[in-house]
Amino acid sequence: MLQGISRIGPYEWEVPIGFVPGMRVPGRFFLSDALAEDLEAGAVQQLAHVATMPGIVGRSLAMPDIHWGYGFPIGGVAAFSLDEGVISPGGVGFDINCGVRLLSTPLKEDELVKKRELIEHLFKAVPTGVGGKSTLRLSGRSLEGMLLEGSSWAVHQGYGVDEDIIMCEQAGCMKEADPAAVSQKARQRGMPQSGTLGSGNHFLEIQAVREIYDTEAARAFGVFPGQICIMIHCGSRGLGHQVCTDHLSILEAATRKYHISLPDRQLACAPLDSPEGKAYFGAMAASANYAWANRQVIMHYTRKAMEEMYGIPYKEMHLVYDVAHNVAKFEEHVVGSSRMRVCVHRKGATRAYGPGAPDLPSEYASTGQPVIIPGSMGSPSFLLRGTSAAMDTTFGSTCHGAGRIMSRTQAKKRVSGKEVRESLAQRGIIVRAPSDMAIADEAPGVYKSSAEVVRVVHEVGLSRMVARLEPLAVIKG
């Protein structure tokens, strides 16, 4: 382990104040010995840098899928006080409200016939890849609806049922959305992309529930052994990316204007109560709403395909839950001995509210919220539940996925997409993508093990394992 970092538990490491100059709070991250071998020094330095930012409270945190990112580490969690704190696009990420949802079906694994046809059907129904264009023709008013209302916009347009709304974190809508802070350019990029999957690690996957670890929670979540579920992983597409780009330059100027001194310009930020900070927050919230609507539309196409291919009634396919990975939100947490309202930044981290926490549908009040952790291509995904330990130690947060260990560029050079596709096919996993090139940089082996990351959060108690889902067929962007 790096000089100056101390181990304080089997899976827990402390970055003391003074590790880098100007730290206001200590840092804390969670890793197993196996994951510690791949830890990047740069990511720990980023975690320490975040601890220097104005108004940070508690600790600067990172989950076991920590890796180097723009300004903040991916896997990072940081909370800021409302009076002295800041908001930073680097703490949210470029893909605002990248997230995952899980759709359950009544279908059992042995009833999943015509798998190839199904995946082709879905591939046609869900536009995929960089610059993927929607079949929806949105009006300006519709885009405004997406930005303001999120999931409920999509449901009210006919792309879902009412129960879907409450099965999203924060009911799929940040009410602070300010469409006026979303530039024309961002709107132009977002307009043709609603209901599209995108590229990179975004996917739509047909999965089978292979193991249940927590019977009671699995029952509450509506999952059972052998069940077919569908996982959808995507974000806010070009719109969120453009919002991030636009506001980064505004906040770089604001950092100087408000005399905020930072160890890295990628941490550009502004006071939460400043006009610049509020504008970014409003634009980010609008982008988050766009992403929720986007996942809702994709889920609608998926349900229609399942209905057409297997005759499953639309309403018998339930949204288990929808979680956000890249977002900043106002939440109430206990810091030290007092309960306070803070702005929690989660960048590549998942909210993991425990039993009795606010914002949970009544079905999940006693289990804690479902936490959905996607695996990388060809590897298992996990369903977990939030815990009170997460509420106490990580502002109600846990990991978000596997964490990359090889860059996209490196992977494209070293890995053949065709070979990956063929070797997965030998394991019975169909991969459908716009090109083999799109498969190479998401190959198994360019990511850490999702199972190991999940094991750590389970052992530490930041969330508890409920079920393992194995891939059967996947659409990659």
Next chain:
DNA sequence: ATGTTC
């Protein structure tokens, strides 16, 4: 992640 180097 991303009209994958405005």
